[in-house]
Amino acid sequence: MSGPEPLQVSDATFEEEILKSDMPAMVDFWAAWCGPCRAIAPVVEELARDYQGKVKVAKMNVDENAKTPAKYGIRAIPTLIIFKGGQVLEQITGAVSRSLIENALKKAL
């Protein structure tokens, strides 16, 4: 089954798309040469499909965007941050299992 791809966000669109989002949002901070980032990418894509209409799933390339990662003190990637009402609800660092991410997502619903 196909569905929406994760939304690509940038420093310019972050506030509008994520902080002002009506739904909870999850942002995957990643970079092209980070192996573990590429390894969790399929999980993030699956979650974008499975939580369609419930959670806004997005990705931000830390190579192209410096402001937002700095604002949230991101010093390691992959980092996933779950936002609700503009606030950080949970921050997960490293390549982790789908179930761990899903448990965090469920708390945001």
Place this chain on the structure above:
Amino acid sequence: MSAWDYDIIIVGAGPAGLTAGLYAGRARLKTLLLEKLIHGGQVMTTDLVENYPGFPEGISGFELSDRMRKQAERFGLEFRNGEVLDLKVGPDHHLLRLEGEELKAGAVIIASGARYRNLGVPGEEALTGKGVSYCATCDGALYRGQTIAVVGGGDTALTDTLFLCRFADKIHLIHRRDAFRGEKFLQEQVLAQGKVQIHWDTVVQEIQGNQAVETLQLKNVKTGKESSLPVAGVFIFVGIVPNSAWLKGSLPVDEWGFISTNAQMATSIPGIFAAGDVRSKLLRQIATAVGDGATAAFAAGEYLAEHHPR
């Protein structure tokens, strides 16, 4: 009907496990490969692999492990995500316990690899992910234009120092001896880098910082002189420890936790084989891991044919 779920279960999907899976699949043995995180193992975090034959321009660790997995799956290897909690040795077959499930295997190949070693100094644990990193390809891009430190002197420390030169303005390479252990080729490249300042005979005593890494406390082991070094991040590459704690008591390991085998990759327990970095051996490289994996799969096949003829 067989008395077990799989002829061979392989634990760990790094180069050793994936190669064992390829050979077992081509031998038409019913084989399952279990991986707790992501296929590729430590290779996954390597930016460019330059010493694995067949790729003269080098290949990214991600692409190499992806190709190995696809190749093994093409020949029938079954791949599953799952962590093995323990191993129960039996006379006829062995039992692997996963969360909520037990799997029986005629033979087991342990290829659970190794992970980075901690430095073991104050501040390291508290500041991990806040400037303390063990993965240059993951976190290097976040230190663009900054001053950082690398600790270590082996292949990984040197390779990753070169990678980090793409981002950082200045790299302090801190090594406890007066010479590197890493490949001569890598040493030449690191020494030629204007951005890299080498601190020989120097150890990190403490990593300091409030919200993030700010300062390293250093000590020269020859002169005893102590100093502080302000850095935005520190990358630690001081060797590996084997992933063998899950075997506790069921399979003997050496004093460092590595598994001893003979030249056929057989452990002291019939039907249990080991391959790759988790094995006690001279050189831990992708090139040696794939050799271990092929040998282990072949030896496991011979063992099954001899002890459990169909």
